[in-house]
Amino acid sequence: MAADRTDTRTAPAPRPGILDIAPYVPGTSVLPGAGPVVKLSSNETPLGPSPKAVEAYLGEAARLARYPDGSARSLREALGAEHGLDPARIVCGAGSDELLNLLAVAYLGPGDEAIYTEHGFLVYKITIQARGATPVVAPETNHTADVDAILARVTPRTRMMFLANPNNPTGTYLPAAEIERLHAGLPGHVLLVLDGAYAEYVRRDDYEAGAALVSANDNVVMTRTFSKIYGLASLRIGWAYCPEAIADTLNRIRGPFNVTGPSIAAGVASIGDRAHLETAVAHNLAWLPRMAQRLAEIGLPTTPSVANFLLVHFPQTPGKTAPEADAYLHGRRIVLRRVDEYGLPDALRMTIGTDAENAAVLDALTAFMGDAGAV
Numbered sequence: 001m002a003a004d005r006t007d008t009r010t011a012p013a014p015r016p017g018i019l020d021i022a023p024y025v026p027g028t029s030v031l032p033g034a035g036p037v038v039k040l041s042s043n044e045t046p047l048g049p050s051p052k053a054v055e056a057y058l059g060e061a062a063r064l065a066r067y068p069d070g071s072a073r074s075l076r077e078a079l080g081a082e083h084g085l086d087p088a089r090i091v092c093g094a095g096s097d098e099l100l101n102l103l104a105v106a107y108l109g110p111g112d113e114a115i116y117t118e119h120g121f122l123v124y125k126i127t128i129q130a131r132g133a134t135p136v137v138a139p140e141t142n143h144t145a146d147v148d149a150i151l152a153r154v155t156p157r158t159r160m161m162f163l164a165n166p167n168n169p170t171g172t173y174l175p176a177a178e179i180e181r182l183h184a185g186l187p188g189h190v191l192l193v194l195d196g197a198y199a200e201y202v203r204r205d206d207y208e209a210g211a212a213l214v215s216a217n218d219n220v221v222m223t224r225t226f227s228k229i230y231g232l233a234s235l236r237i238g239w240a241y242c243p244e245a246i247a248d249t250l251n252r253i254r255g256p257f258n259v260t261g262p263s264i265a266a267g268v269a270s271i272g273d274r275a276h277l278e279t280a281v282a283h284n285l286a287w288l289p290r291m292a293q294r295l296a297e298i299g300l301p302t303t304p305s306v307a308n309f310l311l312v313h314f315p316q317t318p319g320k321t322a323p324e325a326d327a328y329l330h331g332r333r334i335v336l337r338r339v340d341e342y343g344l345p346d347a348l349r350m351t352i353g354t355d356a357e358n359a360a361v362l363d364a365l366t367a368f369m370g371d372a373g374a375v
């Protein structure tokens with residue numbers, strides 16, 4: 001039963017809708033018992049950050065008593081130079097999660113609707129609900145966002161559309177032409193948020209993370225992160241490339257020092273180490289098809305992915321289901337990601353790990369598919 005917010009005798013009650021939010025459950029990182037865990041549950045790069053980023057981070061240790069540069073200017077300038085963007089239109093945040101939230105704070109309220117897709121990143125739903133706005137889910141086709149289905153859900157109350165491209169946890173993407181068609185079909189007052197958390201991994205000629213669309217329009221924002229390929233998840237650094245008016249809006253409502261000094265320094269140094277990024281891309285491009293092929297050979301199809309993870313589909317045969325595979329892998333101290341909350345109870349999401357980690361998963365799943373309830 002919802003708390004009555006006008007009853008002055010009761011304890012403070014959250015705004016309507018807040019208690020309907022199912023808390024985000026991150027990928028497991030600890031297992032009972034001793035020993036190392038092969039953690040492939042949160043899409044971090046197995047190669048870790050650039051050593052230059054670690055050095056820059058440590059170099060800030062002597063300056064912890066001072067507030068950081070609240071505008072994160074050096075980071076915005078480095079990003080601008082790297083991607084050919086105007087630093088004045090870049091806003092940095094404590095992870096891209098913060099920026100997704102700030103966009104919702106600025107543009108969503110009770111009575112408004114915001115669209116995301118069937119297997120879309122769950123932070124969108126939480127962010128929308130936190131504003132007392134209404135989440136609207138557009139069905140996907142083959143685990144891929146469907147532009148027509150999204151456009152069919154636009155109403156006069158629609159204010160935002162969140163799309164991860166590529167999407168987590170499916171790994172699928174929409175080509176630039178489809179994103180343009182999506183944008184062209186949205187009314188001008190609907191803000192299209194293109195979340196490019198995995199953009200650096202995508203090597204397809206028909207893919208664009210969205211910067212050109214942001215540059216040319218007033219209603220598109222692209223968010224990016226240092227948490228994935230840059231290996232700085234713990235530092236919480238994200239950024240958004242925005243139309244001028246939206247950057248101005250976000251700068252009014254963000255915390256005045258929302259990105260820490262060590263984060264700014266590590267982010268700048270990461271951008272300077274292109275070789276490290278290319279190594280991470282090459283590692284991923286080598287493993288994605290190999291892993292998909294080997295899994296297919298043991299009876300586990302995967303959704304075609306352009307990111308650094310695979311959605312692995314398990315049979316519904318007792319003994320071989322996704323929850324049973326998950327438990328079996330835990331027994332071998334391997335952690336993948338359950339994706340039930342994403343409407344995918346028969347799948348597990350596996351982040352591409354090191355050579356040894358990937359081999360360990362293949363060994364374990366080969367044994368699982370052979371042993372468990374053998375056919």
Ligand SMILES: *Cc1c(COP(=O)(O)O)cnc(C)c1O
Binds near residue numbers: 043094095097224
């Ligand atoms: C991991 C991820 C993010 C990144 O979140 P941060 O707050 O920057 O760590 C954003 N969007 C998607 C789809 C992700 O998978």
